[in-house]
Amino acid sequence: MRPRQRRTRQAVTGVALAALVGSGLVVAAAAPSSATQDGSRTWSVTGPGAPGAARLTADVDLDAAGDLHLAVERGGTPVLLPGRLGITTDEHDLTTGLRLVDRRERTVHESYRMTTGKQLDRSATMREATLTFQGADGARLGVVLRVSDDGIAYRYLLDEPGQVTVTQEASTFDLPADAKAWVQPYQPSYETERTETTAAAANEAQPKTCDGDTCSFGYPTLFKTGGSYVLLTEADVDGRYSGSHLDHQDGSSAYRVALAEDAPVTSQGPLATPWRTAIVGGLDTVVGSTLVDDLAPPSKIKDTSWIRPGMDDWSWLSDGSSPGNFERQKDFVDYAAQHGLEYTLVDAGWQASWVPELVRYARAKGVDILLWFDWNALRTQAQRDAWLPKVKAWGVVGVKVDYMYSDTQSTFQWYDAILRDTAEQHLMIDFHGATIPRGLQRTWPQVTSVEAVRGEENGQNPTRDIFLAFTRNVVGSMDYTPTWFSRPGRKDTLARELALPVVFESGWTSLGDKPEGFAAQPVAERYLEQLPTAWDETRLVSGGPEQQPAGDRQAVIARRSADRWFVGGILAGASDTMKAPLGFLGKGSWLLETIGDTDGGLQRTVRTVTAADTLEVPSAENGGFAAVACPAAKGRTDCEQPVVTAPATSLTLDPASTTAAPGASVPVGASFVLPQGGTLRHVRMTLDRDRLPAGWTATGQDVTRGSLRAGEELTGDWTVTVGKDQPGGSVEVPVWVEYANPAGGNAPPVHVEQILRVAIPLHGTAYASDQPFLTEANGWGPVERDQSNGETGSGDGHPLTIGGTVYDKGLGMNATAKVTIDIQGRCTRFEAHVGVDDENAGKGSVTFTVLGDGRQLAATGVLKGGAAAVDLSADTTGVQTLTLSVGDGGDGNAFDHADWGTAALTCAD
Structure with a gap:
């Protein structure tokens, strides 16, 4: 082994360290601290909100031994007890013997827009302090602390240039021992069940996967202390670092941040670690918090017009073998087209031999195809370079990638790579078998959803669903795959199942039933046709993770899209009357449609309400309700918006197939007609030269029409010349027509495509x-x-x-x-x-x-x-x-x- 050479260090000020964190307005510097007789010092950062009961203050304490601790108060009441801070590298112990050498403060304010999530337009204000400490050996540690109205976060800055290897963190969150806790045994899939316990007794609820008296718990972890809730997680993790989880010793009230697989992480310095994050406040603050996204880097994608949240029908859950059946997948496409769903998701079992044809079939009906992948098929750059452009050329608009099951640094480096590659190809992505969101959807807005949840495919647990509303789904989109109405042995009511896609936010919401199951529930179909998947505003209306006096648990969440509020209420346990105060509605009269359970199935009722009213819905055991409210107007009887579908059209090619030798030319004629209906707008017909093989050429002009009435024919003619070096086989020459989607808004053009199959004689x-x-x-x-x-x-x-x-x-x-x-x-x-x-x-x-x-x-x-x-x-x-x-x-x-x-x-x- 070579002797380690000591690095030449470069002194870095607190200002330079702070530059690692991002830009912001510096409003104060070198603020004073308080000191005690034993030599310890404390620095406080208070949130930006007006003084009052809910204002947060974080205190960093440096004791006489040079050890750092962090404590948090809400309105003067402790919510996080002093927990250790510090970090160890392969060269420096920066957990003790520290002394302050610089302090800088600023206010960070950012406004940004999301493509998915609980609130599309975001505005965040955070007070920030960067404290720079020096260890006994001269190494420096920066601690950046941010406090907002909905929580606190801190990260470490290591200023050394060159390679930096972090071996562990001392980072610890300390709760009162008797604080209520909702914990999840840690697995990289995040598909274990949560349990209600206390901060000290959490290990007793852990399955036998602990190491001695230490058990590991996954993020996000929820605690209640006094009248405040604390949700622990992390933000801004990428390939510079690994993910982490929380380790807890039996009987202790401290939860220590542990790196994935307890393995060191190595990066090029200077290094800013992920944010150790605590969302703090009442349950309404927790549910509405955007702190994890606020801490994440800004979007790396300037033009997000190609990113479109939406509903998909997904066959794997209710019809497991169907993803391998082309004809059955057409049934799901037909259902999506009839009911205005944006997508059909084709899961494991699809074949490359027929997916392009399915894509053409779907796009002609105004439906786009999403395609499942095992991550092993996209693990290397060569695999991604082969597959992603190919499926994009087929017309696939997004991929669902499965089975990563790891929080290691190498896996996060893979996330970095596939996010870059899908962005380049304008492919949306859903991570299944994945780690939790850590602000990923802000930085890479093509991420529509992430699983990291024990969802509908893992069986039903009504209590689990309540916990999820206050834990996992707080930190990002959650691919739960709800609404399997026809599920054998279903453990909840129909209305509760219908409420789940409102209670659970997901940019792509994968509906879990088959067409026949949905058709048996026309009231649910009507509601789902109207349901958005990205929101302007989210409110907790009532409920919580704790049991109610009647022995049940409830969660009622309202989400707004434009001028309509959608409300979902779920109950776990004994039957009860669910109550939803309607104060979120605002001024004026509102039309409220409510869907609940009856002995005969789902029933819809309509009434006029105001913000002063409270909705009361009698619910059966493990029941629930779904509702939608819209401004009342004279003559208005419902809150529906029309479901606009693509009309049936006809595109024919002459010839449809032919044989041609290398170097030969082939004439291609096309005819496009809207047999009946209204008028198509902004129509364009083209032979797609970009998808011809190398060496092939085509002559002829695109054909455009501002409007095309029913019965009118649009025609085009081209000549295609086969490449002289083309080997034998079959080549597809695409001709397509696009026209403005009659649904309007940001809906993409309807794409109608046919293929001329050119057989090149094998030779x-x-x-x-x-x-x-x-x-x-x-x-x-x-x-x-x-x-x-x-x-x-x-x-x-x-x-x-x-x-x-x-x-x-x-x-x-x-x-x-x-x-x-x-x-x-x-x-x-x-x-x-x-x-x-x-x-x-x-x-x-x-x-x-x-x-x-x-x-x-x-x-x-x-x-x-x-x-x-x-x-x-x-x-x-x-x-x-x-x-x-x-x-x-x-x-x-x-x-x-x-x-x-x-x-x-x-x-x-």
Whole structure:
């Protein structure tokens, strides 16, 4: 080991340290502190609000030993007891022996706009103090403390240039031992159940996953002390650092910040750590807080016009196998189109062979497609560079990425990378199997939602839902996937299920039922058609995480969009009358529609109210209600806005398919008609040159029309020339028409597209891995091209290797598997070297079969891992469709990574 060289340090003032935190108005400097007889000193920062019972004050204390502590009061009453501050690096202990060398103060005020969330327009004012301390060895530690009207936060500044390695933090939040606590055992998925307990006794509620007398709890963690609530979490975490959680020793009232996996983090200095954050106040303050976003860096995206929150229907929850069924996914698209939903989300099981066609089908109906990915398919830059532009070219507008399950620094570096890449491609993103939001949606506004919750897919727990309203959903959008009305053995009422997408905020709200389940609840359908997913204002109306006198728990939350208020109320426990004071409505008379449960199902009632009224809804066990209020007007009988859908149109190409040799030219004609209805506006027809293969060209002009009446025909003509070096196979030439969405607002144009399929005759040697798959099935992950099967992601395999021989070309499969390829009747022979890939270290057993037009042409017996490749060939003369199939050898498909080495066709010249 080389001896460590001591770094040459550069003195940095408190002003320079503060520059790491961001800009703001400096209003005071070098403010005085109080001192005690034992030599300790205290510096106070008070929030910007007017003096009163709710004003927050944070006190940083430096004791005689040079140890730092932080305490917080609300209206003069302690809410956080003195907790340790400090940090340790591989070179410096900055937790003790400290002395103050500089202090700077300022007021930070920011206004910004979100694309998602509980409040789109934000304004934040925070008092900030930067205290710079020096350790015994001369190293400096900056502590930046911010206090707002809804909480406090602090972070550390390490000013050394070069590499900085943080080994641990001393950061500790200390609560009164008897403070009520709502804690969640820590797992990186954040899908464990929360429990009500006390600050000191939290470990007793923890499953047996503790290390001795220390248990770990996940953010956000809620406490109640006196009349105040404290919600602990963190903000502004990215690849410079790791996520953290809270460690708690049995019987203690202190909760210490612990880095993910207790592993050091290494970054280039100067380094600003994440904000250690406490949202403090009454429950209304907690629910309405935007502190986590306020602490996050500003948006990295200037033009957010392509980012659109909305509803999607999502089939996986209620119809688990349907994401792999093209025709069934069309049913969900049809439902979305009929009911004005913006999206259909296609989850695990989709096939690249049919997704482009589904996208075209959906976009013609005014519906956009969202596509699920296992993160293993997007883990590397090469994988993202392959997949993200491809799905964008298909017309997919967003991705749902799953299974990250980690808070490590390397995982946050991956978040940085995929957020940058999706922003470049104008793809929205939903993180599933993910960590909690830490201000991510402000910095990267294409993030529409994040799971990090034990949601509807994990079974039902009405009490859990109450806790979530006051914990997890406070800090960011929450992908809970509600509204599975037809769920077998459902544990809540219909009205409560309908209330969940109001109570739980999510920029994309994935509705959990199937079309048939929604159709059985027309009252719910009508409400969901009106429901926004991004809000101008959010209010806690009533309820809390604690039990009511009747033995139940309740949460009633109101959210405003423009001039309409949507209200959701949920109850956990015994039946009770839910009460919702309507003071949030403001002046004047309001029309209030309320949906509650009856013996016959959901029932809607309408009445006129004012802000002085209180809504009372009798609710059954685990019941609830949903409501919407709008300004009353003469003759107005409901709060509905019209659901506008895209009209049926017709786009035809002549020809629809053709065959052309390299260098040949193909004429393309297009005709677009609106058979009946009103008039289309801002119509444009084009052949999409950007999606032609390299070397291809097209001539002809776009066709535009300011308006197109029903029955009128819009036509266009182009000539496409095939690239001279184009290999054999099938190429799609897209022609599309766009027109202004009749829904108006920020709805994107309706996109109607058809494909001219140009068959390029296969010639010479053609490889199976270079051809499009007509169909594809695989026992584990996707079929891989020119690499082994790997894991569940696409492009995550290794070089194809059988018996020590490496093959540059070929297919990697996992039994049982099958692909079909169009070989046009032009190829006379297929040859491959087949066997089990060496990556399985001698394990696995498979069979290989070659079929032509459904007829077996060649096959192997059972081949086992560790053996040399077997030559497999077949006469394919006259065959149109070639099928390559892998069986499991009769003993299951574990370790059955089957390689088709080379997999080449000999075709006519």
